Amino acid sequence: MKMVMISYNEAVELEVMEVLSGCALKNYTKINGVFGRGESSGAHLGNDVWPGRNNLLFVACEEEQAKKLISCTKELRKVLGKEGVKAFIVPLEEVA
Numbered sequence: 001m002k003m004v005m006i007s008y009n010e011a012v013e014l015e016v017m018e019v020l021s022g023c024a025l026k027n028y029t030k031i032n033g034v035f036g037r038g039e040s041s042g043a044h045l046g047n048d049v050w051p052g053r054n055n056l057l058f059v060a061c062e063e064e065q066a067k068k069l070i071s072c073t074k075e076l077r078k079v080l081g082k083e084g085v086k087a088f089i090v091p092l093e094e095v096a
Helices: 010-022 063-083
Strands: 002-009 029-034 036-038 042-044 054-061 085-091
Touching: 002 010, 002 063, 010 054, 010 063, 010 085, 054 063, 063 085
Parallel strands: none
Antiparallel strands: 002 054, 002 085, 029 054, 036 042
């Protein structure tokens, strides 16, 4: 099993959820309103100087589904440009 973590600008919530649905993945954990700084997207700190927030989506799935989700996220990045969305695959060693 793998854990896919997707970090994205809250402004593209709908697009990210459509990618998830398009990959036939229904189960996830979402954390709203996280702050951070990305190389291409810049800072999102939720204040007047650096407005905006990010969300995190965690999806536990089989390896093939994780690869498909990464591929679909790459395609979304091409469409969105600097709006900010990145996905990472993390090994999932144990599920209890």
